[in-house]
Amino acid sequence: MLGGRLRHMRADRLLSIVLLLQSRGRQTAHQLAAELEVSARTIYRDMQALGTAGIPVYGDATGYGLIDGYRTQLTGLTAAEARGLVLAELPGVAADLGLAEAVAAAQLKLAAALPDALRERTARMRQRFHLDTPGWYADRDSSEHLAALADAVWRQRTLAVRYENWTGSAEHRLEPYGLVLKAGKWYLVARAARGLRTFRVSQIRELTVLAEEFTWPDGFDLVAHWHEHIADFRARLVRGEALARFSPAAVELLPHLMGQAVVDAVAAGEPQPDGWILARVPIETDSHAEMQFLRLGVQVEVLAPAELRGRIAATVTELARTYAGTRDAAGRLRR
Structure with missing residues (x-):
């Protein structure tokens, strides 16, 4: 059974070599070895096997290639490769789902099947455009399952x-x-x-x-x-609303700190004589809103509800008490 798996692995590798030469042109033994994660000695043996099987490969001092005009038709996708093809431009996601090898094989087969001009255009797209899905301050989820x-x-x-x-x-x-x-x-x-x-x-x-x-x-x-x-x-997130005044600086910061619903509400607010904007904005809970509004510091003033205004006032008072003194190197507070 093990021998059968090994023969299958070698057959896959031999096909991959032909497809690589077909899609990329001349390759050195070391380039092929790095791509297929084997030794250069293995590539030399594989080239002999391909020649024996009648595949028109040739080698010289610059590497290996196929005789001009030769194209294999062995480009059918397996079931796993077809599944992975949907994730072809999301290599990290494909790896998470256990489809990295299938995606790589599918991309190689597609590249081999494309006309030269279209294959070159596809390669250029990959060079110049990249999709990175996670946000700036968080990586992708990791799960063994x-x-x-x-x-x-x-x-x-x-x-x-x-x-x-x-x-x-x-x-x-x-x-x-x-x-x-x-x-x-x-x-x-x-x-x-x-x-x-x-x-x-x-x-x-x-x-x-x-x-x-x-x-x-x-x-x-x-x-x-x-x-x-x-x-x-x-x-379901929006459970209430708050009446607040926003400074011009706060209006500039809102798209970076709060959701689009708050941004839209402030944009539709009432301009005040001092240049601030009075607006009713959606909030989730008082505790969540407190954290959000504190991020804007003195650039926002919450007027209602009274409970939210009180929470913010209490937190600011505690902050003022904390920062009123200085601490020495041992962390002891000095007033």
């Missing part, structure tokens, strides 16, 4: 998971419908005992893929469901 989840989604296999969030830990039996990458974070959309739910993948502590398969629901659209989920989530 992500590849297994992706496989279960694809094969429609039921899952048993232990999920942990701020409310505690719970066991769930899930039918995984799809995975969504949002701002560098992975989410699983799955049917649980109480209906369709969304789970943060990094908060899945234990996962078992069960033998039981589930039936894909007729008419389910992952993209449409996700858009509805986001709209509902945003609607």
Whole structure:
């Protein structure tokens, strides 16, 4: 069995060599070895095997190439490569899902199948445009279960998971419908005992893929469901509003510090004689709003609700008390 796997691996590598020469032109043994993660000695042996098999390869002091005009038709995609092709321009995501090798193979086969002019144009696009999905201040989620989840989604296999969030830990039996990458974070959309739910993948502590398969629901659209989920989530976030005055400097900072709903509300606010803007803005909770408004410092004044204004006043008073004195090297406060 091991011998069969090794023969299969070598056959894949020999095809990859032909496709690399077809899509990239002349390559040295060391270039091919680095690309395929083998030794140069292995490449030399593979070239002999290709020649014996009738593939018109030739070598000289500058490297290896194919006789002009030769093109292989062995460019069919495997099932894994076809799946990975969707993620061809997201190598980090493909790696997370366990499809990195399939994506690389699919890209190579596509490149080999393209006409020369189109292949050159595609290579130029990759050189000049890059998509980096995570935000500036956060990396992608990491989870040891992500590849297994992706496989279960694809094969429609039921899952048993232990999920942990701020409310505690719970066991769930899930039918995984799809995975969504949002701002560098992975989410699983799955049917649980109480209906369709969304789970943060990094908060899945234990996962078992069960033998039981589930039936894909007729008419389910992952993209449409996700858009509805986001709209509902945003609607539930807004639980109240605050009346506040914003300075011109605050108006400039808002797009960088607060959500679009607040930016829009301030833009529609009432200009004041001193140049400030009076506006009613949506807030989630008093505690969340307090943190948000404190980021603007003296460039904002909250007028209502009174509870929120009081919270901010108490925090500012405590800050003033903290910074009224100085501390020595040992951290002792001196007034």
